[in-house]
Amino acid sequence: MTSVALLTSGGDGPGMNAALRAAAQTAGARGVAVVGVRDGYDGLMDGRFVPLGRSATGTDGFDSNALDFVARQGGTVLGTARSERFRSPEGRARAAEQLKQRAITGLLVVGGNGSLTGAHLLARETGVAVMGVPSSIDNDIGCTATCIGVDTALNTIVEACDRISDTARSHRRAFVVEVMGRQSGYLAMAGAVAVQADAVVFREQQRAPETLVAAVADVVRKAFTERGKRRVLILKAEGVEVPTMRLVQLVEEAVKPVLPDLEIRGVILGHLVRGGNPSFLDRMVAARLAFAATTALLEGASDEMVGWQSPVTGGITTSDASVRRFPLEMVLAETARLLDGTSPVTQRRVGLMSKVEGVLQL
Numbered sequence: 001m002t003s004v005a006l007l008t009s010g011g012d013g014p015g016m017n018a019a020l021r022a023a024a025q026t027a028g029a030r031g032v033a034v035v036g037v038r039d040g041y042d043g044l045m046d047g048r049f050v051p052l053g054r055s056a057t058g059t060d061g062f063d064s065n066a067l068d069f070v071a072r073q074g075g076t077v078l079g080t081a082r083s084e085r086f087r088s089p090e091g092r093a094r095a096a097e098q099l100k101q102r103a104i105t106g107l108l109v110v111g112g113n114g115s116l117t118g119a120h121l122l123a124r125e126t127g128v129a130v131m132g133v134p135s136s137i138d139n140d141i142g143c144t145a146t147c148i149g150v151d152t153a154l155n156t157i158v159e160a161c162d163r164i165s166d167t168a169r170s171h172r173r174a175f176v177v178e179v180m181g182r183q184s185g186y187l188a189m190a191g192a193v194a195v196q197a198d199a200v201v202f203r204e205q206q207r208a209p210e211t212l213v214a215a216v217a218d219v220v221r222k223a224f225t226e227r228g229k230r231r232v233l234i235l236k237a238e239g240v241e242v243p244t245m246r247l248v249q250l251v252e253e254a255v256k257p258v259l260p261d262l263e264i265r266g267v268i269l270g271h272l273v274r275g276g277n278p279s280f281l282d283r284m285v286a287a288r289l290a291f292a293a294t295t296a297l298l299e300g301a302s303d304e305m306v307g308w309q310s311p312v313t314g315g316i317t318t319s320d321a322s323v324r325r326f327p328l329e330m331v332l333a334e335t336a337r338l339l340d341g342t343s344p345v346t347q348r349r350v351g352l353m354s355k356v357e358g359v360l361q362l
C-alpha cells in the first residue's frame, strides 16, 4: 500500500486528533504517503484531500505539520460531518472513485455508529480497504469497552456537576443535570457514580414518564425531609423522553405539599461534554487504537474495527494486548444489541446501576 487516507466522521470527540496523529506517524514510519480528508464523508465524495505526514507541505491552507502537536487538542483538525449523501450507494461509489483517482488504496475512518456503518458499506460495495476506529462520547459501539472521547466527556461531567453541587448546597436546591449520550445512558450511569448523584435516570430503565417523575420526586422528598440534605443532584441521560425542564416542573409540583419552598433547577450540559482537550486516557486509547488499525490496514486488513479491551469474545489479536480487531458486520450487530438492551454488556451495566441505586440515595 503506497497511500492511505484518514478521515473523521460523525459527532466529534476529544482524542480524534490523537488518533489522526498516531495513524499518520504509523503510516509515515513505513514510508506510506498519508492524506487527510476534510469534513468526513462529504469531503471524501467531493475530493477535498490535504497532504499529511512528515514532509508534505500544506495545501488549502492546511498545515500538514499541524498534526505534530494536535494530539492535545479537542475536536478534529480535519473537520467532520454527518453526511446524508454518503448514505446512498451512488455517494459511496463517488467516494471510491475519488480514492481511486489518487491511487489511495486504504481508508481509516475515526467515528461512531453511523460512520462505521458507512465504512462497512463502502468496503463491501466498492472493495476499498477500510479500517474503523471507534470514536463516540456515547460509548455506544459494540466490541469495545470504551471509545475515543468517553473519558474526557466524563471528566467534563464531573467538573460541571461539582460546580453545580457547590451552588446547590449553598441554596439548598435540587438539580437535574442532563448529559449527552443519544440513545445510550452510559455517560449518565458512569457519571452518576463519580459525582455522587442522588439518582440517575436513563432510557435503558424503560420507565414510564409518570413512574419516572414519582421516583425522582421520592428521592428529592426523602433527601430533604428525612436526611436533611442540602443538595440533591439527579443525572439524566438525554435519551429519556421526558424533557429535562418538564421533569423539573413535574417533580417540583409533586413535592410541593411537603416542600413548598424547594427550588429545583435544570441544567442541560449539551455540547459542553463534546469539547475540551482530551484526557490522558483518551489520548492513550486513541493512539493505540489508531496504531493497531493503521498497521492492520497496511497489512491488508479491511472491513474491520479495532476495539479496546473488548467485553465480547472473538476478534483477531494485535501486537497490543488491549486491542483486538473485529469484523464491522459483528461490530454493527453488537452495537444494535447494546442499544436494544439484549447485549450482555448493557444488561450488566443496567443491572449494576439497579444494585447501587439505593446506595446512591444515601
Ligand code: F6P
Binding pocket: 011, 082, 112, 136, 137, 138, 180, 181, 182, 238, 274
Ligand atoms: O453522538 C454524539 C452526540 O454528542 C450525541 O450524544 C448527541 O445526541 C449528538 O451527538 C448531537 O449531535 P449534533 O452534534 O449533530 O447536534
